[in-house]
Amino acid sequence: xxxxxxxxxxxxxxxxxxxxxxxxxxxxxxxxxxxxxxxxxxxxxxxxxxxxxxxxxxxxxxxxxxxxxxxxxxxxxxxxxxxxxxxxxxxxxxxxxxxxxxxxxxxxxxxxxxxxxxxxxxxxxxxxxxxxxxxxxxxxxxxxxxxxxxxxxxxxxxxxxxxxxxxxxxxxxxxxxxxxxxxxxxxxxxxxxxxxxxxxxxxxxxxxxxxxxxxxxxxxxxxxxxxxxxxxxxxxxxxxxxxxxxxxxxxxxxxxxxxxxxxxxxxxxxxxxxxxxxxxxxxxxxxxxxxxxxxxxxxxxxxxxxxxxxxxxxxxxxxxxxxxxxxxxxxxxxxxxxxxxxxxxxxxxxxxxxxxxxxxxxxxxxxxxxxxxxxxxxxxxxxxx
Amino acid sequence: xxxxxxxxxxxxxxxxxxxxxxxxxxxxxxxxxxxxxxxxxxxxxxxxxxxxxxxxxxxxxxxxxxxxxxxxxxxxxxxxxxxxxxxxxxxxxxxxxxxxxxxxxxxxxxxxxxxxxxxxxxxxxxxxxxxxxxxxxxxxxxxxxxxxxxxxxxxxxxxxxxxxxxxxxxxxxxxxxxxxxxxxxxxxxxxxxxxxxxxxxxxxxxxxxxxxxxxxxxxxxxxxxxxxxxxxxxxxxxxxxxxxxxxxxxxxxxxxxxxxxxxxxxxxxxxxxxxxxxxxxxxxxxxxxxxxxxxxxxxxxxxxxxxxxxx
Numbered sequence: 116x117x118x119x120x121x122x123x124x125x126x127x128x129x130x131x132x133x134x135x136x137x138x139x140x141x142x143x144x145x146x147x148x149x150x151x152x153x154x155x156x157x158x159x160x161x162x163x164x165x166x167x168x169x170x171x172x173x174x175x176x177x178x179x180x181x182x183x184x185x186x187x188x189x190x191x192x193x194x195x196x197x198x199x200x201x202x203x204x205x206x207x208x209x210x211x212x213x214x215x216x217x218x219x220x221x222x223x224x225x226x227x228x229x230x231x232x233x234x235x236x237x238x239x240x241x242x243x244x245x246x247x248x249x250x251x252x253x254x255x256x257x258x259x260x261x262x263x264x265x266x267x268x269x270x271x272x273x274x275x276x277x278x279x280x281x282x283x284x285x286x287x288x289x290x291x292x293x294x295x296x297x298x299x300x301x302x303x304x305x306x307x308x309x310x311x312x313x314x315x316x317x318x319x320x321x322x323x324x325x326x327x328x329x330x331x332x333x334x335x336x337x338x339x340x341x342x343x344x345x346x347x348x349x350x351x352x353x354x355x356x357x358x359x360x361x362x363x364x365x366x367x368x369x370x371x372x373x374x375x376x377x378x379x380x381x382x383x384x385x386x387x388x389x390x391x392x393x394x395x396x397x398x399x400x401x402x403x404x405x406x407x408x409x410x411x412x413x414x415x416x417x418x419x420x421x422x423x424x425x426x427x428x429x430x431x432x433x434x435x436x437x438x439x440x441x442x443x444x445x446x447x448x449x450x451x452x453x454x455x456x457x458x459x460x461x462x463x464x465x466x467x468x469x470x471x472x473x474x475x476x477x478x479x480x481x482x483x484x485x486x487x488x489x490x491x492x493x494x495x496x497x498x499x500x
Numbered sequence: 501x502x503x504x505x506x507x508x509x510x511x512x513x514x515x516x517x518x519x520x521x522x523x524x525x526x527x528x529x530x531x532x533x534x535x536x537x538x539x540x541x542x543x544x545x546x547x548x549x550x551x552x553x554x555x556x557x558x559x560x561x562x563x564x565x566x567x568x569x570x571x572x573x574x575x576x577x578x579x580x581x582x583x584x585x586x587x588x589x590x591x592x593x594x595x596x597x598x599x600x601x602x603x604x605x606x607x608x609x610x611x612x613x614x615x616x617x618x619x620x621x622x623x624x625x626x627x628x629x630x631x632x633x634x635x636x637x638x639x640x641x642x643x644x645x646x647x648x649x650x651x652x653x654x655x656x657x658x659x660x661x662x663x664x665x666x667x668x669x670x671x672x673x674x675x676x677x678x679x680x681x682x683x684x685x686x687x688x689x690x691x692x693x694x695x696x697x698x699x700x701x702x703x704x705x706x707x708x709x710x711x712x713x714x715x716x717x718x719x720x721x722x723x724x725x726x727x728x729x730x731x732x733x734x735x736x737x738x739x740x741x742x743x744x745x746x747x748x749x750x751x752x753x754x755x756x757x758x759x760x761x762x763x764x765x766x767x768x769x770x771x772x773x774x775x776x777x778x779x780x781x782x783x784x785x786x787x788x789x790x791x792x793x794x795x796x797x798x799x800x801x802x803x804x805x806x807x808x809x810x811x
Contacts, residue, residue, distance in 0.1 A: 176611050176614060183584060186567050188584060189584035313585070318566075319566070321565075
């Protein structure tokens with residue numbers, strides 16, 4: 116089944132888009148995303164992929180072109196990072212508000228100034244409330260698999276999906292990745308048949324002025340679609356497992372049986388933390404790991420079930436909401452609040468701007484959490500002043 | 501008595517009941533454009549008066565699919581729609597972006613330049629009422645020199661000439677650029693039909709009077725549009741492939757003053773200022789005539805006086 120290739124995270128995205136038979140790609144170069152669309156432009160030029168590649172003059176236009184293409188019923192794809200994603204902001208609202216199942220890869224890169232091309236999550240998290248689903252990937256295989264699943268879910272709930280991978284740690288790091296047979300992917304992901312689209316001969320208007328009598332319901336329906344997506348992501352992740360041998364969920368529980376202390380991670384910090392958790396368990400520590408894969412829609416029930424009965428939780432955030440806390444920390448805490456019995460939740464912030472987060476760092480964070488009696492909401496890890 | 505103009509189809513592809521102001525040049529412009537283009541068309545409209553004119557949800561005053569889009573995206577949205585339609589088998593459907601002067605001359609010019617440089621297969625139309633009318637008459641870079649707007653008060657009226665959008669587009673070497681005017685429907689419709697059948701980026705700049713924004717009564721729309729041509733303020737011409745200039749009509753050359761005096765937005769202008777504007781208009785016209793001459797080797801073929809147009 117399929118073939119093993121050694122692919123970077125970026126090229127894993129490209130192959131995911133290829134297997135998803137995307138029909139319109141529009142993109143603008145930005146480090147560290149660029150290789151994704153470079154390879155896709157080659158696929159299109161070589162007619163390996165039957166698609167139109169629209170080279171544009173900005174990310175704002177890249178997202179706009181995807182919106183136009185998707186509005187016409189085509190499967191649309193783009194990729195970006197950091198400043199590019201920020202420039203798209205207005206059109207991210209447009210894509211979601213227009214209920215278009217566009218899929219985009221965002222390579223997590225720190226926002227300027229000062230300039231940085233290295234990883235942190237502030238770019239994607241700043242787009243949290245635009246109505247896009249957000250899926251954070253841990254490995255190159257997960258990246259490829261997530262592109263395919265993203266279309267499957269998006270096209271059912273009519274909401275766009277942003278899949279997120281860490282700059283360089285994934286984007287430019289090669290791993291063995293299974294690239295599936297096209298026939299099998301086609302079976303999983305049928306062609307997109309848009310229920311509502313721009314169709315010559317059908318004089319419908321889309322996005323017209325909606326006053327206070329009608330606007331409200333558009334937003335209500337978006338939220339309902341997000342809520343529906345929670346179950347669908349699980350269902351499609353399971354089906355993916357049956358067909359391709361890799362099962363995906365909203366979160367991943369790693370060695371959590373009987374653990375009193377849980378590390379909550381996202382992105383590639385997860386892989387490092389898994390190594391540490393395995394070691395710590397060998398040393399007799401009652402520790403486990405919860406990987407947050409899907410941030411939007413937020414998997415409330417899953418998180419409550421996974422964390423409710425624990426003693427302490429350390430949320431590791433490679434991001435900061437200035438004037439508040441780490442974003443995953445806020446989210447986890449708010450999810451746990453309605454529970455009668457809930458763990459102490461600590462917020463750790465390491466690794467901004469791509470500073471390495473080592474196994475030792477994670478070990479330190481674990482023991483720091485374990486010894487603390489009082490909850491601390493921001494514990495900076497590795498700040499040198 | 502002739503009820504319909506020569507070459508202007510009877511077919512109506514805009515519906516009555518839209519919410520344009522009385523005498524709206526933009527509404528008439530769309531009516532004429534859609535007559536020419538027919539129904540194998542998809543239209544995208546950014547923030548502008550036509551966002552409103554086309555009708556509130558769930559209505560559509562156009563007899564074709566309409567996609568509303570963000571202010572600065574008209575050209576790329578049209579290109580994206582074209583790509584999507586092409587992939588879905590609608591290769592022959594025309595996609596028209598329809599934007600105001602603010603959406604074209606100002607906020608949308610980046611996407612427009614990008615699309616034009618790539619020669620995207622779209623028809624881009626700017627209906628120009630010479631200010632941000634939908635937000636209440638603020639100046640744009642299409643506002644003519646001397647005009648009052650709410651952000652260029654009479655104590656400090658607009659002091660820059662209008663941006664030359666035709667030549668900006670021509671510099672991209674797009675296959676077709678034209679000006680059109682609602683007071684000249686035959687020429688208007690002919691240009692839209694011509695544009696419809698060309699591949700690549702086509703750009704039509706429509707002069708679209710705005711009675712409330714220009715501070716004139718609504719029955720003066722057509723008269724002011726005609727006076728803009730006859731005074732050489734807004735000449736009717738085409739530029740093909742970025743270099744072939746053709747003036748379609750030699751204006752009678754009425755004084756610019758006659759055009760300006762219809763409109764309250766120019767009421768504060770002194771005789772001196774009007775003379776300066778007259779001079780600027782004539783110089784600009786002369787340059788245009790030279791470009792026509794460079795293309796055709798003569799200016800004799802420009803139809804003079806009356807209702808005849810060079811095609």
